[in-house]
Every structure is written in structure tokens, then in C-alpha cells.
Amino acid sequence: MTQHRNTIRIGCGAGQSDDRVPPAVELAKHGALDYLVFECLAERTIGRETLSKLHDPDKGYTPSLHERLRAVLPICHANNIRIVSNMGAANPVAGARAMRREAQDLGLGDIPCAVVLGDDVAEVVRARPNLTILETGEPLESILPNLVSANAYLGADVVAQAIGTGAPVVLTGRVADPSLFLAPMLHEFGWSYDDLTKLSVGTITGHLMECSSSVTGGCFAWPGRKAVPDLARLGYPIAEVSADGSIRITKTPGSGGRIDVMTCTEQLLYEMHDPTAYITPDCVLDITDVELTNDGPDQVAVRGPRAKPRTPTYKVVVGHTDGYIGEGEVSFGGIDAVARAKMAAETVRERLEMQGRVFQDYRVDLIGMSSLHGAVDRRPEPYEVRLRVAARAKDRKAAEAVGFEVRSMHMHGPGGAGGGKGPMVREVLAVKSLLLPRELVRTEVVMEGRL
Amino acid sequence: MNDTIRVYDLAHCRAGDKGNTSNVSVIAYEETDWSFLRDTLTEERVMAAYAHIAEGPVTRYEVPKLKALNFVIEKALGGGVTISLAQDIHGKGLSNVMLAIELPAGGRNQASLNT
Structure with missing residues (x-):
């Protein structure tokens, strides 16, 4: 009782x-x-x-x-x-x-x-490739080959x-x-x-x-x-x-x-x-x-x-691999710090292009200037700035090249660069959402050990 | 007295993330300023402030009992936490853009000035 x-x-x-x-x-x-x-x-x-x-x-x-x-x-x-x-x-x-x-x-x-x-509803959703991905409106089928996990809340x-x-x-x-x-x-x-x-x-x-x-x-x-x-x-x-x-x-x-x-x-x-x-x-x-x-x-x-x-549905988060993110950083200070950082960013971009690297997404940040809230024209230039370049690629080698080229700016870039860091690479585990009818989810409580 | 006033002077804010959408709450310190913010801090004004970061659209919800406005800003987080190339992948700091918005101060009851 x-x-x-x-x-x-x-x-x-x-x-x-x-x-x-x-x-x-x-x-x-x-x-x-x-x-x-x-x-x-x-x-x-x-x-x-x-x-x-x-x-x-x-x-x-x-x-x-x-x-x-x-x-x-x-x-x-x-x-x-x-x-x-x-x-x-x-x-x-x-x-x-x-x-x-x-x-x-x-x-x-x-x-x-x-x-x-x-x-864990991975098997349930695998058997239903026509489920709609909420973020893209596409069928689940498009990411099924890279599916890692599917879990209902x-x-x-x-x-x-x-x-x-x-x-x-x-x-x-x-x-x-x-x-x-x-x-x-x-x-x-x-x-x-x-x-x-x-x-x-x-x-x-x-x-x-x-x-x-x-x-x-x-x-x-x-x-x-x-x-x-x-x-x-x-x-x-x-x-x-x-x-x-x-x-x-x-x-x-x-x-x-x-x-x-x-x-x-x-x-x-x-x-x-x-x-x-x-x-x-x-x-x-x-x-x-x-x-x-x-x-x-x-x-x-x-x-x-x-x-x-x-x-009537459970929200399901689906995890899937989606290539690699590579990044690198290097610092500039003193006279024309921002102009030199921009020159470095342009040189990195050219070198990656010359190598035929392909990226799904590519981003240049000037830390100290525009890395958190985007670029606006009326911001004053800081004394020092750190260039960060990050990109997402299907190919791990392309992701590695980003940080490699950024770090090398302290030797092969504009004058007076320092503190190069890279390549930093990680595999991307992306998530998408689905809705799954409740009756397809079977919950259960099991005991480990005896009461 | 300047003829503009910042959101920072009237309210506190917090940003949250869900997928590629950011929500930024605006919570007035004083009741009278909540009405002023409701009248002046429009979806259009907020979209303009975030235009270089987010695609939008921006949807505004009013929660008068909490002296709050809640702005939902879509396509704001570089594709979402897991694939974003940003440093601040959650957009935790995006509330600062809201705080810096300047509003025309005319029409605001000066007696309610909060410092």
C-alpha cells in the first residue's frame, strides 16, 4: 500500500x-x-x-x-x-x-x-525511411546510410x-x-x-x-x-x-x-x-x-x-555522421592588425582553392572584432585580432588542410603573425528531428540487482 | 538626455537554442518599461539588428505577467549546434545583440527611468 x-x-x-x-x-x-x-x-x-x-x-x-x-x-x-x-x-x-x-x-x-x-528507436525508424525530417522536410532515407542513433524523448x-x-x-x-x-x-x-x-x-x-x-x-x-x-x-x-x-x-x-x-x-x-x-x-x-x-x-x-x-507523437532525435570540421587560428597585433589578418584569411582561401579542396560550409572569424556577433561596418578596430578559419568537409583531408594552412601563416603569410594553432579536426555528429507515433515506442523498466 | 535608449537600460535578456533557432527573452525591470518595449521593440527592429547573423524570420511573443517579450529568431545558429562553424555554437551570447539595440526614447515615461 x-x-x-x-x-x-x-x-x-x-x-x-x-x-x-x-x-x-x-x-x-x-x-x-x-x-x-x-x-x-x-x-x-x-x-x-x-x-x-x-x-x-x-x-x-x-x-x-x-x-x-x-x-x-x-x-x-x-x-x-x-x-x-x-x-x-x-x-x-x-x-x-x-x-x-x-x-x-x-x-x-x-x-x-x-x-x-x-x-532507442533506431530499428523502428530504419524500417520507416519515409518519415519526414522536421528541419529539412526531406525523407529520413536521405540520411539513413549515415544514421548513428535514434532516440525518442x-x-x-x-x-x-x-x-x-x-x-x-x-x-x-x-x-x-x-x-x-x-x-x-x-x-x-x-x-x-x-x-x-x-x-x-x-x-x-x-x-x-x-x-x-x-x-x-x-x-x-x-x-x-x-x-x-x-x-x-x-x-x-x-x-x-x-x-x-x-x-x-x-x-x-x-x-x-x-x-x-x-x-x-x-x-x-x-x-x-x-x-x-x-x-x-x-x-x-x-x-x-x-x-x-x-x-x-x-x-x-x-x-x-x-x-x-x-x-500523439514522441519527438525523436536522430544522430548521423556528416563529414568533418577543421579549424585553425593565428594572431595579429599592432599596426594594421586587422588588415594583416584579412590578408592572411584571403591567402588561406586561395591556397585551399589551389589544392581543389571542397567545403560544405566555410567561415572566417576575426576574434576580437566579429567572431561572436558577425561583421558590422561601424565597429572600431581593436589593437590585436585573432584570425580563425573553420570549414566543414566530407573529406577528412580537406578539413585538416584548413588548420594546416592557417597555422602556416606565421611563416608563409603576412608580416608579424604569431601563435598559429592547427590543424584541429573533429568528426561531425549532426542531429535531426522526427515525430514518431506513440504506439511505435515500447517502454520498459528492468531491474539491475535485487531489491 | 539622449533621444535613444538601449534595451540594456530597460531589460535583461537570455538566449536559448533549439536546432538552428535562437530565442532571446527580453524581461523588463519595470512594468511601465514593459509597455514601452512592447510598443517599440518590434519584430522588424529585431530582425534588422540580427540581419547580419540570422536569416529569420523573427516571431515575437508577449508574456505580460512576466514583463517579458520572447523573440524567436530562425536560421540564426549556422545550421545548429552540431554542424555550426561558429565559436559560440549555442549562440549563448546572442542576447548581447538584443541588449545593444537602441530605441527612440520619445514616448517613454521619464518617471520610470531605471538605472
């Missing part, structure tokens, strides 16, 4: 795969948490992990799982904090085994793990089911970020997966929490304009949610950073397009009537989210 609770505290210990670890440790220690969520999957990272699984069937989960769990497992074990994370990436079962080995090594004994499966329902097993740790592959936070609420409060108001509560909470410090003063501080106390010790967020749907966002007691209406508003609109229709696998969130209120120091109350029913 499940005993439903009235209020739970959920912390966010990571908002990306290489997020900082010490704030998560502070959060586990001092956050009085019931759940600690680690969101560690960007759009392309699951493709990268799928490739590492191909090389080694025991890999394919988020590599930072080891460091992260070594740091927090003992604290979570002692304080009865349950861990929910998508660090399973492309191989959640292997991730669960790695977690259990870490627990053994830490002397914590046998910790079972509930694993969410079903997001699963919702909170299957994660809640995994939590329902009672396992102290839940690992998933691709799950929509907010769903990782909604899931403990569904489980603890016994909310119906069709109660739109409650789904909106969990979804808006998850969206505010999913980027760790982005709601606690990260990406926010501005000298003389927007103060963030003790930025170096930036704390990570905690959501205190009640069964009646009330939400308070706060952060690790005693940590640096700041939570108020301003930080929450920035994060609420982050990566949002139409504020009446933020689509997740669980619902379509509408934030137009949301009110944020400062409810004490570093505490914000969130009221008024709404939702429409979820769509």
Missing part, C-alpha cells in the same frame, strides 16, 4: 554531462532532499555514446557517471535520497552496472537500480514506474528533461497522468530546474547591473513541491548565487518558443498566466501554469 506524501524536495545536481560536481555534493549534503536529479544529455551526446557502445558494449553511458556518483552516492545512501538520472545515455543497463560497481567499491553494498528502456510516466519499483537509483536513456522532475511527483503524490494541472506543475518545475545553476544565478551576473552574491560558490536549485500543486524554488542553504523572480523568469523563457505551447512528452505547457513571486530570501513561488493534453 503506497503512502502518499504531502511535500517533496527535489534537487538538480547537473544540467549537462560535464556539469560541476562540488555543488551537487553540497546539495546532497545540505539540501534536505528526497530526490536528486542529474540531467546529463544534450541533443548530440547520446549519438556520441552510441558510437562508444559500438566500440565497447560495456560503455555508452555518460562517462562522468563515475566521478559524479562516487561523489554523491555515499551521501545519498546515508540520507535516503533517491537518484534519478539520464546518465544511462545510449546504454542505461551498462550504466546501472557501473553504478553498482561504484557502490560496491565505496563499501555501500549492493544498490539495485531501476533502468528505463525503450527510447520519453515522458515521466515510465520514469515514475521505475521509481515505483523502490530502487534507490533510476537510470534512463533519452527522457525529456522536465519529465525527470515530474516523475517523482507522479509517484509520490499519486497524481494521475491525465491531470493536466498537475502535469503542468511538474513540467514547469522541471523546466526551471533542468539547467542546474541557470536558475540560481548562473548565466546572469553582470558587473554593475545584476549582482550575484558569491558567484564562485554558486549553489544548485531545489524544488519544494506539494501534493496540492504548490511550487517553491530555492537552492542549497548557505551556497552562493541568487534565486528571485528575475533569475526564474530568465530560466522560464530559456529555450521556449511559443509560451502557450511548450511541448513535452507529458503535456503542452502554457506559461502565459504564470506568476512568479519572491517568497523570502532565495525563494520563489510559482503559480498558474496550465497545460493542454500531450501530442
Whole structure:
């Protein structure tokens, strides 16, 4: 018989795969948490992990799982904090085994793990070459030969089911970020997966929490304009949610950073397009009537989210190889720095052309001048400038040539160049999106270890 | 008093990415400035400011309860994070272009000046 609770505290210990670890440790220690969520999957990272699984069937989960769990497992074990994370990436079962080995090594004994499966839909989409790529309108067939991975963004329902097993740790592959936070609420409060108001509560909470410090003063501080106390010790967020749907966002007691209406508003609109229709696998969130209120120091109350029913499809991110990116850099300072950098850029372009190199995309940046916000005519010339040339090519050799030719500018280019760097080359793992009817996705929870 | 005012003087901004689309929020410090921004910070003005970076189009959403405007700028990220040749592949810094936009200050209630 499940005993439903009235209020739970959920912390966010990571908002990306290489997020900082010490704030998560502070959060586990001092956050009085019931759940600690680690969101560690960007759009392309699951493709990268799928490739590492191909090389080694025991890999394919988020590599930072080891460091992260070594740091927090003992604290979570002692304080009865349950861990929910998508660090399973492309191989959640292997991730669960790695977690259990870490627990053994830490002397914590046998910790079972509930694993969410079903997001990997590579075979399903391979059999349906006529699916439309959302970004290009072309059929999937056009990228099928280079397909690396295809993962559906699963919702909170299957994660809640995994939590329902009672396992102290839940690992998933691709799950929509907010769903990782909604899931403990569904489980603890016994909310119906069709109660739109409650789904909106969990979804808006998850969206505010999913980027760790982005709601606690990260990406926010501005000298003389927007103060963030003790930025170096930036704390990570905690959501205190009640069964009646009330939400308070706060952060690790005693940590640096700041939570108020301003930080929450920035994060609420982050990566949002139409504020009446933020689509997740669980619902379509509408934030137009949301009110944020400062409810004490570093505490914000969130009221008024709404939702429409979820769509009949899952969003699928498809990873595919798409050639190589090569780049190189070299610096110019002093008299005519910009003119010399431009001369170098032109010489590099000519040399690559003479070699018959073919590129799909080619970009020249003058760092210190126009590399971040593009070229506008009325910008003053800086004292020094760094030339960067980057290009994408089908052929690895062509990509290598870019950095090679840029670096060589310090010998074979205009006068007074220095600090050449290159060639830097990486294989491109591109992503595209599809929509897949829900009935084609079969989710499943499996246990690693015994409860 | 200058006859133009920057978005920076009235609002704070954050940029987010999804595929090749950037969204830049504009959140007024003061209620009265939200109305001023709604009247003056049009889709056309924002498209012009980003014209050398993005193809567009630009769509604007209003969220009055949050004193916010949300601009969705399409074809802004060099094809998207995974294939972009930019240094800032996510366009995290694209909010700075918004902050630097200068608006005609006439019509703004001087009493609400926020510094």
C-alpha cells in the first residue's frame, strides 16, 4: 500500500554531462532532499555514446557517471535520497552496472537500480525511411546510410514506474528533461497522468530546474547591473513541491548565487518558443498566466501554469555522421592588425582553392572584432585580432588542410603573425528531428540487482 | 538626455537554442518599461539588428505577467549546434545583440527611468 506524501524536495545536481560536481555534493549534503536529479544529455551526446557502445558494449553511458556518483552516492545512501538520472545515455543497463560497481567499491553494498528502456528507436525508424525530417522536410532515407542513433524523448510516466519499483537509483536513456522532475511527483503524490494541472506543475518545475545553476544565478551576473552574491560558490536549485500543486524554488542553504523572480523568469523563457505551447512528452505547457513571486530570501513561488493534453507523437532525435570540421587560428597585433589578418584569411582561401579542396560550409572569424556577433561596418578596430578559419568537409583531408594552412601563416603569410594553432579536426555528429507515433515506442523498466 | 535608449537600460535578456533557432527573452525591470518595449521593440527592429547573423524570420511573443517579450529568431545558429562553424555554437551570447539595440526614447515615461 503506497503512502502518499504531502511535500517533496527535489534537487538538480547537473544540467549537462560535464556539469560541476562540488555543488551537487553540497546539495546532497545540505539540501534536505528526497530526490536528486542529474540531467546529463544534450541533443548530440547520446549519438556520441552510441558510437562508444559500438566500440565497447560495456560503455555508452555518460562517462562522468563515475566521478559524479562516487561523489554523491555515499551521501545519498546515508540520507535516503533517491537518484534519478539520464546518465544511462545510449546504454542505461551498462550504466546501472557501473553504478553498482561504484557502490560496491565505496563499501555501500549492493544498490539495485531501476533502468528505463525503450527510447532507442533506431530499428523502428530504419524500417520507416519515409518519415519526414522536421528541419529539412526531406525523407529520413536521405540520411539513413549515415544514421548513428535514434532516440525518442520519453515522458515521466515510465520514469515514475521505475521509481515505483523502490530502487534507490533510476537510470534512463533519452527522457525529456522536465519529465525527470515530474516523475517523482507522479509517484509520490499519486497524481494521475491525465491531470493536466498537475502535469503542468511538474513540467514547469522541471523546466526551471533542468539547467542546474541557470536558475540560481548562473548565466546572469553582470558587473554593475545584476549582482550575484558569491558567484564562485554558486549553489544548485531545489524544488519544494506539494501534493496540492504548490511550487517553491530555492537552492542549497548557505551556497552562493541568487534565486528571485528575475533569475526564474530568465530560466522560464530559456529555450521556449511559443509560451502557450511548450511541448513535452507529458503535456503542452502554457506559461502565459504564470506568476512568479519572491517568497523570502532565495525563494520563489510559482503559480498558474496550465497545460493542454500531450501530442500523439514522441519527438525523436536522430544522430548521423556528416563529414568533418577543421579549424585553425593565428594572431595579429599592432599596426594594421586587422588588415594583416584579412590578408592572411584571403591567402588561406586561395591556397585551399589551389589544392581543389571542397567545403560544405566555410567561415572566417576575426576574434576580437566579429567572431561572436558577425561583421558590422561601424565597429572600431581593436589593437590585436585573432584570425580563425573553420570549414566543414566530407573529406577528412580537406578539413585538416584548413588548420594546416592557417597555422602556416606565421611563416608563409603576412608580416608579424604569431601563435598559429592547427590543424584541429573533429568528426561531425549532426542531429535531426522526427515525430514518431506513440504506439511505435515500447517502454520498459528492468531491474539491475535485487531489491 | 539622449533621444535613444538601449534595451540594456530597460531589460535583461537570455538566449536559448533549439536546432538552428535562437530565442532571446527580453524581461523588463519595470512594468511601465514593459509597455514601452512592447510598443517599440518590434519584430522588424529585431530582425534588422540580427540581419547580419540570422536569416529569420523573427516571431515575437508577449508574456505580460512576466514583463517579458520572447523573440524567436530562425536560421540564426549556422545550421545548429552540431554542424555550426561558429565559436559560440549555442549562440549563448546572442542576447548581447538584443541588449545593444537602441530605441527612440520619445514616448517613454521619464518617471520610470531605471538605472
